Amino acid sequence: MSDDILLKATDVVKTFSTKSMKFGRPNLSTAVNGVSLEIRRGETLGIVGESGCGKSTLARCLVQLLPTTSGSVVFEGTDISKLSRRGLRPLRKKMQLVFQDPYASLNPRRTVGDIVAEPLRINKFGTESVIQERVRELFTTVGLDVNSLTRYPHEFSGGQRQRIGIARALALNPSLVVADEPVSALDVSVQAQVLNLMADLQDKFNLTYLFIAHDLGVVRHVSDRVGVMYLGEIVEMGDADELYDRPMHPYTDALLSVVPELNDTDAPRRERVILNGDVPDPSDRPSGCSFHPRCPLATAKCKEEKPTLVEIRPGRTVACHYPKNLG
Amino acid sequence: MPESPILKVSDLKVTFATRQGPLRAVDGLSFEVAPKEVVGIVGESGSGKSVSMYSMLGLVRDANVSITGSVKFNGREILGLSDREMQPIRGGEIGMIFQDPMTALTPVYTVGWQIIEQLRAHTTMTKAQARERAIELLAEVGIPDPRTRVDNYPHEFSGGMRQRVVIAMALSCNPKLLIADEPTTALDVTTQAQILDLMSKLQETYNSSIVIITHDMGVIAEMAHRVVVMYAGRPAEIGDEIDVVRQPRHPYTWGLLGAVPRVESRNDRLATIPGNAVSPLDIPEGCAFADRCEYRMDICTKRPQLQGDHGHLDACWLTDEQRVSIRSKATP
Ligand SMILES: Nc1ncnc2c1ncn2[C@@H]1O[C@H](COP(=O)(O)OP(=O)(O)OP(=O)(O)O)[C@@H](O)[C@H]1O
Ligand SMILES: Nc1ncnc2c1ncn2[C@@H]1O[C@H](COP(=O)(O)OP(=O)(O)OP(=O)(O)O)[C@@H](O)[C@H]1O
Ligand code: SF4
Ligand code: SF4
Ligand SMILES: [Mg+2]
Ligand SMILES: [Mg+2]
Numbered sequence: 001m002s003d004d005i006l007l008k009a010t011d012v013v014k015t016f017s018t019k020s021m022k023f024g025r026p027n028l029s030t031a032v033n034g035v036s037l038e039i040r041r042g043e044t045l046g047i048v049g050e051s052g053c054g055k056s057t058l059a060r061c062l063v064q065l066l067p068t069t070s071g072s073v074v075f076e077g078t079d080i081s082k083l084s085r086r087g088l089r090p091l092r093k094k095m096q097l098v099f100q101d102p103y104a105s106l107n108p109r110r111t112v113g114d115i116v117a118e119p120l121r122i123n124k125f126g127t128e129s130v131i132q133e134r135v136r137e138l139f140t141t142v143g144l145d146v147n148s149l150t151r152y153p154h155e156f157s158g159g160q161r162q163r164i165g166i167a168r169a170l171a172l173n174p175s176l177v178v179a180d181e182p183v184s185a186l187d188v189s190v191q192a193q194v195l196n197l198m199a200d201l202q203d204k205f206n207l208t209y210l211f212i213a214h215d216l217g218v219v220r221h222v223s224d225r226v227g228v229m230y231l232g233e234i235v236e237m238g239d240a241d242e243l244y245d246r247p248m249h250p251y252t253d254a255l256l257s258v259v260p261e262l263n264d265t266d267a268p269r270r271e272r273v274i275l276n277g278d279v280p281d282p283s284d285r286p287s288g289c290s291f292h293p294r295c296p297l298a299t300a301k302c303k304e305e306k307p308t309l310v311e312i313r314p315g316r317t318v319a320c321h322y323p324k325n326l327g
Numbered sequence: 328m329p330e331s332p333i334l335k336v337s338d339l340k341v342t343f344a345t346r347q348g349p350l351r352a353v354d355g356l357s358f359e360v361a362p363k364e365v366v367g368i369v370g371e372s373g374s375g376k377s378v379s380m381y382s383m384l385g386l387v388r389d390a391n392v393s394i395t396g397s398v399k400f401n402g403r404e405i406l407g408l409s410d411r412e413m414q415p416i417r418g419g420e421i422g423m424i425f426q427d428p429m430t431a432l433t434p435v436y437t438v439g440w441q442i443i444e445q446l447r448a449h450t451t452m453t454k455a456q457a458r459e460r461a462i463e464l465l466a467e468v469g470i471p472d473p474r475t476r477v478d479n480y481p482h483e484f485s486g487g488m489r490q491r492v493v494i495a496m497a498l499s500c501n502p503k504l505l506i507a508d509e510p511t512t513a514l515d516v517t518t519q520a521q522i523l524d525l526m527s528k529l530q531e532t533y534n535s536s537i538v539i540i541t542h543d544m545g546v547i548a549e550m551a552h553r554v555v556v557m558y559a560g561r562p563a564e565i566g567d568e569i570d571v572v573r574q575p576r577h578p579y580t581w582g583l584l585g586a587v588p589r590v591e592s593r594n595d596r597l598a599t600i601p602g603n604a605v606s607p608l609d610i611p612e613g614c615a616f617a618d619r620c621e622y623r624m625d626i627c628t629k630r631p632q633l634q635g636d637h638g639h640l641d642a643c644w645l646t647d648e649q650r651v652s653i654r655s656k657a658t659p
Contacts (some may be wrong), residue, residue, distance in 0.1 A: 050515040050516065050517060051515050157603045157604075159603060160603070187371040187372050187542065187604070188371070188542070188544075188583060188586045188587055189371065189582055189583060189586045189599060189600040190603065191586065192585075192586035192588075192597035192598065192599040192600075193599045195588070195597060196596050196597060196599060199595075199596065214515065214516070215588070216516065216590050217587065217588035217589050217590045218588045220588065220589070220590055220593055221588035221589070221593060221594070221597065222588075240593070241593065244590065244591075254517065255516060255517065256590055258516055258517060258519070258520035259516060259545065259590045260519075260523070260543060260545030260546045260548060260549040261545050261548065261549075261589065261590060261591060262544055262545060262548045262572050262584065262587065262589075263548050263569075263572065264548075264572050264573050264584070267591070272520070274517075274520050274521055274524055275517045275520075275521075278485045278487055278488070278518065279515065279517075
């Protein structure tokens with residue numbers, strides 16, 4: 001891993017206007033509320049957070065599958081948030097996505113060989129025989145049987161379908177792979193196979209991953225650095241081991257404390273912090289610190305003053321007036 | 328076991344006749360639940376967890392199903408009871424919580440109406456008494472402002488709040504046994520923590536037994552006193568939670584535990600189980616796990632029986648010596 005920055009996002013905002021009308025005006029919901037982050041070449045940046053906190057929306061903005069409302073995204077030196085559709089096209093193949101649902105993301109009417117060949121054909125990778133050769137190579141790389149090229153997605157298990165999705169994502173040698181909950185739909189034993197495969201591929205091709213998941217164990221396992229999202233904002237970011245062992249934001253602390261763990265060692269447990277209430281809706285953002293209605297440490301200041309993301313140590317940022325584990 | 332079990336399942340088999348042939352969803356499940364005990368049933372998708380519970384309760388409404396074995400609730404055989412005979416048991420002495428709270432709730436009625444109906448069907452309460460009890464129950468499961476919320480419709484609650492309502496319904500008749508099928512799988516981790524916490528507290532207050540079905544070993548470790556590990560419709564291992572998690576005996580349990588990425592520590596590569604789950608249309612006569620087991624032996628073409636000491640049972644042909652030697656190599 002180097003400090004070479006592959007992607008740099010600054011103050012990315014994404015607002016949706018939803019149908020329901022509030023006071024006669026369309027309801028605006030800010031799904032991503034000013035996110036800044038850097039992804040270094042060769043690393044895995046993990047993003048965790050609960051349902052609806054804006055992980056997928058952020059991912060889509062970072063690769064410009066969704067236009068950002070404001071802010072900039074610089075990828076390999078180009079501000080892609082300012083590019084036209086056409087200007088984006090040559091960069092698209094360098095940023096590939098792997099989705100959560102291997103069932104929904106593969107066309108049921110096409111053979112899996114065709115599915116993997118498609119990006120190669122669109123991008124005129126070479127003659128048909130060169131493309132076929134590349135498809136076979138990709139199948140071998142992700143651990144699929146090359147004799148199954150002419151079969152259809154429904155003939156494969158969930159884990160195998162996710163391998164097909166990965167093969168397709170790798171077809172054009174991308175520099176960034178954005179994986180949005182790539183293993184959430186899989187059973188643990190199959191999930192472990194896919195996670196190990198992704199790690200092997202990263203070593204082999206020096207891939208950079210943006211890895212999104214709600215499973216905190218999975219994110220720790222795969223990530224070099226981790227960002228924690230709450231209500232469209234990154235509330236804490238840092239080296240994965242650091243952040244998990246010494247969380248600074250009260251939300252991270254609470255999240256980590258309630259993950260059900262196998263108590264298979266005598267190591268003392270984290271003190272459980274059970275939060276009250278539900279995750280709020282982004283169209284109804286609390287004042288001050290967005291987390292204050294649920295935060296066990298909230299004070300009057302938190303209700304009024306919004307904490308900004310500050311760098312406590314190099315590479316370690318947190319948005320909280322009273323961060324923990326400072327020492 | 329000191330007290331007689333509240334639930335005793337013996338050799339439960341559930342087979343669906345399908346176009347592709349007989350599908351053995353549950354293939355010889357036996358376990359017991361003692362009073363006040365929390366039993367966790369864990370296994371991967373398709374291992375027969377839900378079908379086993381639904382068949383016990385007479386809820387598998389499929390003309391092509393055949394169910395054999397015995398299920399004794401409080402000493403009484405309940406397998407094969409008619410719908411009318413099951414009615415007072417389901418939702419009365421046995422409460423149920425499902426993964427998707429909307430399966431238990433009807434969208435067109437207020438939650439209060441639904442709890443009141445449940446109470447009136449199983450008790451002699453008047454409407455007014457039932458309404459008071461419904462409000463009490465909502466308060467007990469942590470619904471804020473229950474006197475107002477009792478008149479809300481399910482869609483006016485968040486996912487976590489709906490699951491609380493379902494728990495209130497399940498508890499309404501002081502059940503001796505609660506069956507919870509993936510009660511927190513659809514919920515976020517902070518909401519899951521709230522619900523698991525609530526279930527533990529209520530279990531103590533009501534002295535009920537719980538059977539909790541999940542694919543999450545962590546949830547089992549947190550909640551269960553005893554664990555049943557299922558693979559391909561069969562129990563692979565049964566034992567006290569601490570024994571199964573700390574001294575697992577079955578190769579499938581080894582793989583299952585090793586594959587879980589942990590929050591408290593990090594390892595470079597996870598343990599994996601090769602291959603995919605066996606198709607329930609095509610379960611081998613012998614050990615169901617044989618195709619994926621790296622310790623397979625010739626004898627494994629014969630079906631291993633559940634056996635063991637001190638309530639820690641497993642179905643595998645490996646000898647104790649073999650297991651000790653395999654595990655001493657496997658653990659770092
Ligand atoms: N196309 C859209 N139109 C309106 N609102 C949207 C749209 N897409 C997302 N949202 C809203 O934006 C917020 C963030 O959604 P997003 O899908 O990014 O969350 P997420 O963190 O990926 O959640 P999950 O873990 O459930 O996948 C949610 O409140 C969601 O309802
Ligand atoms: N009505 C039915 N007809 C035919 N097969 C069925 C029927 N219901 C369930 N099955 C099959 O029985 C097997 C066991 O299903 P079951 O729902 O019990 O699994 P499970 O362990 O609960 O899985 P999950 O974790 O996905 O909920 C599966 O292979 C399923 O496809
Ligand atoms: S700023 Fe205040 S409310 Fe927000 S996380 Fe920190 S302590 Fe809690
Ligand atoms: S019985 Fe044989 S195949 Fe089955 S788990 Fe034991 S060793 Fe493996
Ligand atoms: Mg998402
Ligand atoms: Mg199920």
